[in-house]
Amino acid sequence: xxxxxxxxxxxxxxxxxxxxxxxxxxxxxxxxxxxxxxxxxxxxxxxxxxxxxxxxxxxxxxxxxxxxxxxxxxxxxxxx
Numbered sequence: 514x515x516x517x518x519x520x521x522x523x524x525x526x527x528x529x530x531x532x533x534x535x536x537x538x539x540x541x542x543x544x545x546x547x548x549x550x551x552x553x554x555x556x557x558x559x560x561x562x563x564x565x566x567x568x569x570x571x572x573x574x575x576x577x578x579x580x581x582x583x584x585x586x587x588x589x590x591x592x593x
Contacts, residue, residue, distance in 0.1 A: 530557065 518531040545560035564570045570582030
């Protein structure tokens with residue numbers, strides 16, 4: 514991870530993401546992003562659908578309105 518820039522927090526609590534950061538991870542207008550915190554840090558990541566069971570896998574299929582990965586789907590089929 515590397516530093517890309519410094520921005521001030523606006524009165525509303527918003528802050529602009531540097532263009533370089535948006536370009537590096539292909540964030541475009543209207544894209545969704547996720548925020549993660551770890552002690553004193555905030556990480557911004559481009560949103561990707563995750564499995565609703567394990568929350569780990571990103572290769573998911575929509576099954577009855579839920580995102581489920583192949584590993585969990587196989588576990589369900591086997592009755593685990």
